Amino acid sequence: xxxxxxxxxxxxxxxxxxxxxxxxxxxxxxxxxxxxxxxxxxxxxxxxxxxxxxxxxxxxxxxxxxxxxxxxxxxxxxxxxxxxxxxxxxxxxxxxxxxxxxxxxxxxxxxxxxxxxxxxxxxxxxxxxxxxxxxxxxxxxxxxxxxxxxxxxxxxxxxxxxxxxxxxxxxxxx
Amino acid sequence: xxxxxxxxxxxxxxxxxxxxxxxxxxxxxxxxxxxxxxxxxxxxxxxxxxxxxxxxxxxxxxxxxxxxxxxxxxxxxxxxxxxxxxxxxxxxxxxxxxxxxxxxxxxxxxxxxxxxxxxxxxxxxxxxxxxxxxxxxxxxxxxxxxxxxxxxxxxxxxxxxxxxxxxxxxxxxxxxxxxxxxxxxxxxxxxxxxxxxxxxxxxxxxxxxxxxxxxxxxxxxxxxxxxxxxxxxxxxxxxxxxxxxxxxxxxxxxxxxxxxxxxxxxxxxxxxxxxxxxxxxxxxxxxxxxxxxxxxxxxxxxxxxxxxxxxxxxxxxxxxxxxxxxxxxxxxxxxxxxxxxxxxxxxxxxxxxxxxxxxxxxxxxxxxxxxxxxxxxxxxxxxxxxxxxxxxxxxxxxxxxxxxxxxxxxxxxxxxxxxxxxxxxxxxxxxxxxxxxxxxxxxxxxxxxxxxxxxxxxxxxxxxxxxxxxxxxxxxxxxxxxxxxxxxxxxxxxxxxxxxxxxxxxxxxxxxxxxxxxxxxxxxxxxxxxxxxxxxxxxxxxxxxxxxxxxxxxxxxxxxxxxxxxxxxxxxxxxxxxxxxxxxxxxxxxxxxxxxxxxxxxxxxxxxxxxxxxxxxxxxxxxxxxxxxxxxxxxxxxxxxxxxxxxxxxxxxxxxxxxxxxxxxxxxxxxxxxxxxxxxxxxxx
Amino acid sequence: xxxxxxxxxxxxxxxxxxxxxxxxxxxxxxxxxxxxxxxxxxxxxxxxxxxxxxxxxxxxxxxxxxxxxxxxxxxxxxxxxxxxxxxxxxxxxxxxxxxxxxxx
Numbered sequence: 001x002x003x004x005x006x007x008x009x010x011x012x013x014x015x016x017x018x019x020x021x022x023x024x025x026x027x028x029x030x031x032x033x034x035x036x037x038x039x040x041x042x043x044x045x046x047x048x049x050x051x052x053x054x055x056x057x058x059x060x061x062x063x064x065x066x067x068x069x070x071x072x073x074x075x076x077x078x079x080x081x082x083x084x085x086x087x088x089x090x091x092x093x094x095x096x097x098x099x100x101x102x103x104x105x106x107x108x109x110x111x112x113x114x115x116x117x118x119x120x121x122x123x124x125x126x127x128x129x130x131x132x133x134x135x136x137x138x139x140x141x142x143x144x145x146x147x148x149x150x151x152x153x154x155x156x157x158x159x160x161x162x163x164x165x166x167x168x169x170x171x172x173x174x
Numbered sequence: 175x176x177x178x179x180x181x182x183x184x185x186x187x188x189x190x191x192x193x194x195x196x197x198x199x200x201x202x203x204x205x206x207x208x209x210x211x212x213x214x215x216x217x218x219x220x221x222x223x224x225x226x227x228x229x230x231x232x233x234x235x236x237x238x239x240x241x242x243x244x245x246x247x248x249x250x251x252x253x254x255x256x257x258x259x260x261x262x263x264x265x266x267x268x269x270x271x272x273x274x275x276x277x278x279x280x281x282x283x284x285x286x287x288x289x290x291x292x293x294x295x296x297x298x299x300x301x302x303x304x305x306x307x308x309x310x311x312x313x314x315x316x317x318x319x320x321x322x323x324x325x326x327x328x329x330x331x332x333x334x335x336x337x338x339x340x341x342x343x344x345x346x347x348x349x350x351x352x353x354x355x356x357x358x359x360x361x362x363x364x365x366x367x368x369x370x371x372x373x374x375x376x377x378x379x380x381x382x383x384x385x386x387x388x389x390x391x392x393x394x395x396x397x398x399x400x401x402x403x404x405x406x407x408x409x410x411x412x413x414x415x416x417x418x419x420x421x422x423x424x425x426x427x428x429x430x431x432x433x434x435x436x437x438x439x440x441x442x443x444x445x446x447x448x449x450x451x452x453x454x455x456x457x458x459x460x461x462x463x464x465x466x467x468x469x470x471x472x473x474x475x476x477x478x479x480x481x482x483x484x485x486x487x488x489x490x491x492x493x494x495x496x497x498x499x500x501x502x503x504x505x506x507x508x509x510x511x512x513x514x515x516x517x518x519x520x521x522x523x524x525x526x527x528x529x530x531x532x533x534x535x536x537x538x539x540x541x542x543x544x545x546x547x548x549x550x551x552x553x554x555x556x557x558x559x560x561x562x563x564x565x566x567x568x569x570x571x572x573x574x575x576x577x578x579x580x581x582x583x584x585x586x587x588x589x590x591x592x593x594x595x596x597x598x599x600x601x602x603x604x605x606x607x608x609x610x611x612x613x614x615x616x617x618x619x620x621x622x623x624x625x626x627x628x629x630x631x632x633x634x635x636x637x638x639x640x641x642x643x644x645x646x647x648x649x650x651x652x653x654x655x656x657x658x659x660x661x662x663x664x665x666x667x668x669x670x671x672x673x674x675x676x677x678x679x680x681x682x683x684x685x686x687x688x689x690x691x692x693x694x695x696x697x698x699x700x701x702x703x704x705x706x707x708x709x710x711x712x713x714x715x716x717x718x719x720x721x722x723x724x725x726x727x728x729x730x731x732x733x734x735x736x737x738x739x740x741x742x743x744x745x746x747x748x749x750x751x752x753x754x755x756x757x758x759x760x761x762x763x764x765x766x767x768x769x770x771x772x773x774x775x776x777x778x779x780x781x782x783x784x785x786x787x788x789x790x791x792x793x794x795x796x797x798x799x800x801x802x803x804x805x806x807x808x809x810x811x812x813x814x815x816x817x818x819x820x821x822x823x824x825x826x827x828x829x830x831x832x833x834x835x836x837x838x839x840x841x842x843x844x845x846x847x848x849x850x851x852x853x854x855x856x857x858x859x
Numbered sequence: 860x861x862x863x864x865x866x867x868x869x870x871x872x873x874x875x876x877x878x879x880x881x882x883x884x885x886x887x888x889x890x891x892x893x894x895x896x897x898x899x900x901x902x903x904x905x906x907x908x909x910x911x912x913x914x915x916x917x918x919x920x921x922x923x924x925x926x927x928x929x930x931x932x933x934x935x936x937x938x939x940x941x942x943x944x945x946x947x948x949x950x951x952x953x954x955x956x957x958x959x960x961x962x963x
Binding site: 844 | 881890
């Protein structure tokens with residue numbers, strides 16, 4: 001492969017990691033949300049780089065267009081409008097940092113040391129193949145996934161709506 | 175011969191019965207108490223007479239009744255079988271105690287007719303007789319000692335009979351304590367005898383037997399110690415201070431205990447050990463000097479007394495001095511003769527004085543006056559009111575003064591003769607002087623009581639009227655006893671004691687007593703001439719005393735001038751004489767005050783040191799208890815609570831893991847995975 | 860080796876992403892931030908699948924799996940954020956420290 005491809009990969013990887021750090025460490029929740037945007041986009045780029053074209057696009061459509069928007073909605077609905085310094089505190093860093101770093105080291109070691117049976121594959125459009133797989137080999141999970149989506153829809157609506165007996169508290173409207 | 179025990183048993187039972195009635199608070203009619211007491215005395219007297227009869231019928235040298243009981247004090251070294259022995263000496267006193275005692279009991283039923291506590295009185299009186307009999311009839315010094323203490327107790331009970339008056343209680347205590355001091359001497363003497371002389375036995379037989387062969391200081395020292403004991407009981411100097419104050423008791427008590435019987439216990443002891451004293455001339459000299467000095471001192475004091483009973487009390491001391499003198503002069507029989515005669519006439523005098531006092535008391539009531547019924551100053555002219563009493567009193571005075579024919583004449587003469595023979599003129603003159611004074615003060619009291627004195631005429635008239643109204647039976651009883659005693663006084667002298675100088679034979683009583691009191695001792699028979707000289711001189715002294723008394727006091731008006739002269743000459747001696755020449759004050763300063771200081775010192779020691787130690791121990795105990803409590807509170811509870819707190823704190827810390835936060839739980843998962851990875855890695859290696 | 864991008868590169872990136880996601884979940888007190896961490900974890904897992912599918916088998920199974928991961932992640936985000944809204948209404952706070960009813 002060409003060095004340019006490698007550089008692109010590294011750029012994408014850096015974007016992903018740095019954005020992830022932004023999610024983890026940002027002071028403001030909105031900053032975290034926007035960093036998440038960067039991460040999701042970077043991951044989509046990585047998909048595309050590897051040749052999973054459908055997946056990359058799907059990532060952007062669903063994650064960035066759906067989940068991220070949902071997160072932003074949630075943020076803005078659960079904080080008082082006008083509270084500019086939307087708090088986003090961290091706690092328990094002293095225990096969490098070392099242990100997660102240790103776990104990360106463990107995983108990377110596992111990744112690097114394990115002799116993967118690697119075979120080089122050519123890049124090819126995957127959409128058709130995905131569609132075939134979904135309706136052929138992976139039909140049942142496909143149907144179940146659609147059912148899950150439906151249930152989630154209904155469930156989210158049920159949970160999120162105001163209950164009939166719940167009175168509107170004056171502070172709610174603040 | 176165990177019937178002799180009945181003599182002690184009867185009065186003991188009588189005392190128990192009356193005592194039970196007193197304690198139970200029962201109030202039977204008065205005659206019940208009288209009957210119990212008199213029956214007991216009658217029984218005792220009967221036994222005495224029976225024993226005397228038995229004794230008389232026995233041969234002269236073998237007159238002895240033994241009535242054993244059981245072995246007393248079964249201890250090492252002292253093997254004393256408890257037994258009563260009736261021999262001539264104890265029989266004599268046996269008769270005196272029971273017969274005179276019975277007469278006094280009869281008198282007492284009249285005298286105490288209005289008293290509130292007859293049961294207690296007659297119980298104590300009977301108990302006294304029982305103890306006195308034990309003293310006299312006992313076969314050893316130990317039984318004598320039991321009786322000795324018993325009569326001391328009864329004396330205390332009876333002197334302080336009217337205990338509501340603090341002075342009476344004090345007098346009783348004084349008598350008891352002074353007796354106790356004498357008892358110390360007695361005990362030490364007994365111990366010394368047992369240890370050094372007899373080797374453990376204290377029966378009279380053993381003591382006399384071993385003592386006769388013993389020589390040296392131990393015997394003499396023991397005898398002198400016994401004299402100390404005798405002096406306490408018989409009120410010799412300086413242990414005589416209790417007798418005048420003992421007059422605080424009822425008159426029958428004074429008559430029985432302090433005239434006729436208890437005070438003669440000392441003389442009895444000396445007579446019992448007479449053979450031993452005969453071998454210890456130093457001891458005898460001590461006794462003689464003591465007796466003579468006491469006789470003179472008491473006679474001097476008696477002349478200055480203003481209380482009728484106190485005159486008689488000092489008179490008793492003086493006569494006891496005579497008895498001691500007799501014992502100290504080797505004439506124990508004479509001394510005992512005087513004991514018998516003294517019992518009769520002193521009891522007579524006391525009982526007559528009792529009637530007089532009773533009359534004055536009634537006269538006061540009648541006249542609405544209040545005063546001391548015993549004060550001589552308030553008496554006078556009672557001859558008309560108390561005719562028979564006067565005669566009886568006169569007989570008594572006649573006897574005690576040593577006038578011819580009456581009992582005291584012979585007995586006193588015998589003593590004086592022996593004194594002259596053995597110890598020479600100095601003591602004889604002292605004793606004769608005392609005899610003269612005896613006559614003087616006794617007739618003084620007679621004249622002051624019975625002869626007309628102008629200022630007291632009113633009293634006499636009251637007395638006549640009062641006694642006319644009074645219950646005749648009691649008075650008749652009392653006067654009847656007086657008459658009987660007066661008769662005995664008149665008869666006893668010639669009957670018992672006509673001296674050898676007059677009859678050519680030994681006096682009856684002396685002969686009777688000799689086997690006991692003079693066993694193994696050869697008598698130094700006094701030359702007859704000396705006896706007659708003594709007799710003459712003592713008679714002269716007695717008559718002189720009577721004459722002087724008559725001149726001074728028989729007629730108030732006529733004697734006034736003479737009294738003035740004597741008052742200016744001797745007046746300054748009157749007050750000291752009345753107080754017994756300061757003996758009481760001396761005792762208080764020399765004995766009582768230091769003793770009190772010692773007691774307060776000891777009490778202070780007890781409070782300070784002993785109580786201090788106790789308090790200290792208590793404090794230590796409290797401290798220990800506090801320490802234990804503190805350990806329990808802090809250490810033990812602390813440990814327990816500490817464990818509990820530890821658990822709680824640990825729980826609290828551990829609980830922090832349950833934060834309720836999601837991210838904590840995720841972290842825990844991470845950590846678990848990490849752990850797994852590490853373990854797997856290590857395991858794979 | 861640095862210019863020959865291989866499976867291990869992707870695995871390392873995915874591992875880093877995963878660990879950072881874990882850190883976010885373990886640390887953040889804002890519930891929404893926790894959910895964002897969960898999204899990071901999902902992404903890391905999906906990246907892994909895709910990498911494997913490309914390099915190891917050549918079949919498309921890995922990508923299918925990644926697709927399903929995306930679906931489920933979306934589902935989960937929806938439901939979770941609905942729950943966050945409900946919590947907000949009940950507790951007036953979406954601080955994790957305030958929703959500790961199950962705390963001992």
